[in-house]
Amino acid sequence: MTALPVREPATTIPPPEPAPEPAPEIVLAGCGLRGMGLLTAMPALLDHRLTVVDAGPRPGPGAFPDHRIQSNSAGADFFGWVDPAGPFGPVLDDPAVRRLREHQGAFDLALLAGALDRFGDRLAALLPPDRLIRGDPLVHVTVEGEAIALTLASGRRIDTRALVLALGITEPAHAALAPWADRTIPSGRIVRDHLAALPPVPADRPARIVIAGGSHSAYSAALVLADAVDAGRLSAEVTILHRGPARLFYPNMDAHAAEPHGPLEALPDPARDICPETGQIFRYSGLRHRARALFREIAQGGRQGFTQRQIPAIDDAAALLDQADLIVQALGYRSRRLAMTVDGRPWDPAGGRPVVRPEPDGRIPLPAGARAQIFVMGMDPYPYDDGALTPTGQYALRGGQILAALARPPVAGQPPTDIPLAEPG
Numbered sequence: 001m002t003a004l005p006v007r008e009p010a011t012t013i014p015p016p017e018p019a020p021e022p023a024p025e026i027v028l029a030g031c032g033l034r035g036m037g038l039l040t041a042m043p044a045l046l047d048h049r050l051t052v053v054d055a056g057p058r059p060g061p062g063a064f065p066d067h068r069i070q071s072n073s074a075g076a077d078f079f080g081w082v083d084p085a086g087p088f089g090p091v092l093d094d095p096a097v098r099r100l101r102e103h104q105g106a107f108d109l110a111l112l113a114g115a116l117d118r119f120g121d122r123l124a125a126l127l128p129p130d131r132l133i134r135g136d137p138l139v140h141v142t143v144e145g146e147a148i149a150l151t152l153a154s155g156r157r158i159d160t161r162a163l164v165l166a167l168g169i170t171e172p173a174h175a176a177l178a179p180w181a182d183r184t185i186p187s188g189r190i191v192r193d194h195l196a197a198l199p200p201v202p203a204d205r206p207a208r209i210v211i212a213g214g215s216h217s218a219y220s221a222a223l224v225l226a227d228a229v230d231a232g233r234l235s236a237e238v239t240i241l242h243r244g245p246a247r248l249f250y251p252n253m254d255a256h257a258a259e260p261h262g263p264l265e266a267l268p269d270p271a272r273d274i275c276p277e278t279g280q281i282f283r284y285s286g287l288r289h290r291a292r293a294l295f296r297e298i299a300q301g302g303r304q305g306f307t308q309r310q311i312p313a314i315d316d317a318a319a320l321l322d323q324a325d326l327i328v329q330a331l332g333y334r335s336r337r338l339a340m341t342v343d344g345r346p347w348d349p350a351g352g353r354p355v356v357r358p359e360p361d362g363r364i365p366l367p368a369g370a371r372a373q374i375f376v377m378g379m380d381p382y383p384y385d386d387g388a389l390t391p392t393g394q395y396a397l398r399g400g401q402i403l404a405a406l407a408r409p410p411v412a413g414q415p416p417t418d419i420p421l422a423e424p425g
């Protein structure tokens, strides 16, 4: 007798559900230069359960692919904070990173975007895939006591012990230019799109263009226009309106003494504006390279069709603005905002100011009594509020502050599970 084969039942038992992933300890929201600077200066953050959320398609380059201009920094300013023996060390040998760091003088910001891209690739290799979320912006932060709950645009919810905001900056329409809003564009548009950002210009006379502002973004826009004039692609009369004197970079006080200084140029305050580390004047905030050269050329009357005017307030140039074909707003940037609710109430960590100013411990300002671990990578240029001299120090300092906060035991019941889903802002 042959035994009949025993048939398996038609239905198979489903494999057991994988255990739910533990909530992250840290979420980094935004991974451009500053988010990447934080992780590459303090890679110990990756030893904690770290999730990175970025609105863009890849971590690393941030806004730099949109800056189709030359840098106001030097290539060697970047990635000196990376430990060659650490997890990001091998990226220092990447040709794109070496080209940036060894470059002398001004460079196309595309070079920096490319180097940041390489660090983004390395980050993607170091993080488990489900801990790198791309193309899904953070839209709402809910804080209850120490508990932080995040809502992404897709509706996904993430609870975390600590949050780091590194969302970059925006250039919203400025109220002072509201009467001329129909002919005003932000400087970032020219920096990104060059002449394609301009409306149709008159064929029978030079276009009257006013740049409102006298900072690096104003002179970046002015350079795009000057290059187009030189190439015969634009006929324009350009006026640059300075609300205050312009800061120019000098390698040292001797170089400063050797050059003439016009009334539009800021005089350095030795106590505040000379870097104690390098002796450089206006080390990070001063106009440099071609922007600086254009400032001086116009100030000395050497660039036909380009003029500078100092005005106490935008309204003082109303007649000029009335006649302009195009106004380029270069009046500064502000921190990118998120909808945030703290203990049931809407909260603006910038307190109505343009930029979120961190507390001395690196956290964002919160209402009295709130204790959530929310940090911000919102650094103003040198001199930094918290005494550090270089971006290197800033990234590592903030990383140390975050690690110190994580070392403190969480209060009972963390992370939260019962926070109501907030309305996306």
Ligand SMILES: Cc1cc2nc3c(=O)[nH]c(=O)nc-3n(C[C@H](O)[C@H](O)[C@H](O)COP(=O)(O)OP(=O)(O)OC[C@H]3O[C@@H](n4cnc5c(N)ncnc54)[C@H](O)[C@@H]3O)c2cc1C
Pocket (backbone or CB within 6 Å): 029, 030, 031, 032, 033, 034, 035, 053, 054, 055, 056, 060, 061, 062, 063, 064, 067, 070, 071, 072, 073, 109, 136, 137, 138, 139, 166, 167, 168, 169, 188, 191, 216, 217, 220, 336, 377
């Ligand atoms: C015209 C111009 C020229 C400049 N030139 C220089 C220069 O030469 N050298 C220099 O050091 N700096 C320069 N800067 C400053 C430069 O923009 C900043 O140094 C740099 O981009 C700041 O990096 P960041 O990481 O703060 O912001 P970003 O580079 O803007 O990165 C922010 C990241 O956050 C992500 N993000 C935004 N919103 C969300 C969200 N809701 N959820 C999740 N992710 C989000 C974005 O996708 C992006 O990846 C220049 C700025 C301008 C405007």
